[in-house]
Amino acid sequence: MIATLPSRDPLAILPPEIVLQILDFAPISALASLTSVSRAWHQFIDVTHQEAIYSSETKTTQPSRGAGDLSAVPDPLSFCKLFENTTSWKDLCKRQTLLAHNWAKQRPVTRESVLQVGNDPVWRFRADFKRRFFISTSHAGGLNVTDMDTGHILWRLPSTLVREEDAVRPYAHLEYQDGMAVFDREGDAVEVWQAGLEDTARGEFRRIAILNHDCQTRGFQLSYWTLCVVSNEGQGFVYDMAERPPRLTTHITIEHGAVGHLDQSEHVVIYSLGVHGYHIHDKKSGELLGVLHPSRASEKYHIRPPATPSLSASAALAGTARHGLTRQYLPFEAPRTNCLTPIELANGPLPLPSEPDHVYHREDEWGAGMLHGDLFVGFSRAGRVLVCSNWRKALQDQASFAKNSALLECESDGSGFDLGGWLSVRNHRVMFEIQDQIYVIALDDHDKIQNVDQPTRASYSLLTSSAPQLAMPVSFMALYDDAIMTTYTTLGRRQPLGNVPGRAPLPQHENLGRIFPTKAIRIVTLAPDLSKGRCFIASETDTPEESTRTTSNQSGPLVEEIWHSQAGLLQLVSMLGDEFGGEDDDDDHEVGVFAANFHDDDIDNEWEDVDQNDTA
Template structure:
């Protein structure tokens, strides 16, 4: 083939082959190896495009910094190295390559409440139980900038994206701060302007941390006074959503203006949810709580879908965790192969007393991840089908449901990043890998951070985040074992029986109580809680410890 076909045709063929096949072709003959060496950039650029690593074959290499974090690009100077690095990180996320649990040690405070990571800027933002916000260097841990507890009250929730940080103060106020150097041409907002106190604090903190300026520094941008006390807020650039049960307020953080005030007054299937979480996409608002999740149109304010939290099942095939696992040398994860289990509830039981803890929409805006308090994860791929298709499908017909550990144990946190979902429950910390391509929606595998199998510690978590190369969480690692307690056997937790209480046993359609041992609203009692990460980047310095073998990629990577 290499001697008879035109070079352009050979290159086109090689571009469609798996990377492992191209690598093996190097061993066929010196002639083939020379051909591949001469055309290496073209071959691997095509491969990177086919794998979705770059948006087009002619994508400028210097623009890769806009797609991938410096923690990935520090090894990359060619398309071949890009494929190699992303292959390694993808394998590590799936438990197929080495990864490590690392402590973010430099924090002087050990009561971390919230985590926000910006790998592009190389910073990590943390808020604390006792108040205050700290910005640190992602690699060295050195403090770059901070706001004291005298200014930011205790347990502040922090949102961050694209250079804007938002946090709540007492009452109805949400403050917006902008990362120095980001959005340099954006004019100062005329609506919701900075007040004198906020401006003074901004100036004083800039002076106090002048040695690190401008890296990691924020400047006061605006002060938004919401018309009423709200119970949840979420920021997806450029929109800040702050919500209570019937009112949804949408602000543009660039200008500080109230874009839309949605008042939900129409008749509904359920009462307005007691809020536990909200999320937002370009077209929809997601209001999560008990007794349902509402999907609201941003354009019309109409409730498009109301998903009740009282269903015994949301899919005809409910996946459960197998106690048997696979491990890869050097990985912090173990791998579960989910299996379809027999129904845990009697057939006449159709309604359960459960509630939704959190929901996240995927970055592409097409898929929904929902987490119930009873450790059930529901994935709704292409959720718009629920009101757009003809005939309208039932949610059971398009959803994927998986029980992450024991239903008798509470969920704690949810994160959704493209094709993977991270979940923390009182049973463990899980990473669910999905194939969400149209018509082929499926669960690929489930990984568990087995070193963190400590239920008494998992219940004290307050935050879980994903970046391109790491899973971040609040934790004290290594965790000191309380007297008389040790790591719980995961298999024993899977075998736990849920204590069901039938509210109305006299009728065929019953309602049962599956309230877990601990609720999502239990107070966090931990005394020491720092930042810990499960690191999937290739270690620095030195070469990667082990390159994954082709046989390990058996779930659709190549």
């Protein structure tokens, strides 16, 4: 029996439709409290009107396409299948709320996994959550499609270094959308490949087009079923990728000197012009809509590098072993809270350094830029980040630009900017790399810099390598609904590759099991544990050294193998030389540690010979 309601209870004095409108503005936490007030409120919210209340756009970040039709919710970008088998709109809200709560914490609970793809360092990669595979290119050439859940290679194309036909060049840039892959080839052309065609296996692609250009291409980007290509010779190309073959729809004249970074929305494409800022063009007409000049931003903030504890030699060695020396796939480690290091933003510009080589705003070179709805973010050589919460309004005049833009300054010597930096923007967060660390900066609900004194979402950093001596610039990173994914410099162990077309099988002695430095795919997931109705539990007092321990059911046996392998141990000690009292006489040590990682074709200095055409 429903309890008698007090006369001032809204349920007793207001029509149901008015109560529903009020609840539309109530947060999830308020709904949970109301359901425990009385049986009547529980009945109203969780029984009678559950579908209408929890399917509201104010309650779920997954837009509904029809009342109660959960099947119409777009597929989330979830590595852990967090939203699989969702039973109701309330269930969806619960999962999203737990996930958002973990993201917002100062020290989120995370689990980590590292995937080594073959025996070559990963260059670019993309995640396909619908088909559950990664597609990636390599420093040494070739393309791999890897099962997201097992780490097994499903299909591959060889490198041009060992085979010319149907092969992929070293350091090939890769773009991907829903089964379509685009990568560049020698001669200013790009290839278009498609998965899921008739008579093809899972993960198998077939080439459907080659798009040739009569000018030097610097970069390309695929989204909205549109491929945008940019040349440093003042030309841009827009292709309709929904047609077969893809059709050139617009040839855009742009300012000369494009550095290769570009991004697009449904209607515009934005090009980076280095010191000349970001130029925005209409994709259909080619018209220049305006220019964003980051140096004109007046609102400024800064970040000091996080105080990262230095690991002892033994802890660094164990950590490197845990992350790098894996079988083909490293399962998730136990939950912990010290993977992400909290960082704080401060008001005002970064204090000027005493060094004479300080890069001033007007001299700063801008590289990577990314659009996400109204938000635009750009990244510079000097470690500045432009956060433009509404780029359309910012184009109107200087006052509008100042109102909608802010600069975030970080300490950087520009050493990681040779390829123009890298960015990711998603769910009110911006991710970029500074000095061998990745920063994840949280914005407010309007995509502006948060109140630095009372932030509602935490910002944090994570390292780009398993040991400082192995650190190399990130060549791809992305934010997803429940995970952070990046390229990750670590140690790997040579794997048997099976029968790969155009390449002789590796000898079964010495090469297999040999330890070598490589770049893998690192996956840090913040997904909550739904079985407990809350996030994973991890010790808030874990120290960095304690976090490198392994357990018998994780990667402990592998660590034991390393410690009992004299050759492997000597190689690890050599790579971690300074911490063990040795001296590093190699002036180009970061290149040196990668020297053993390429094919047995005696490829020299491949790390240094990055094709300058690839700055996308």
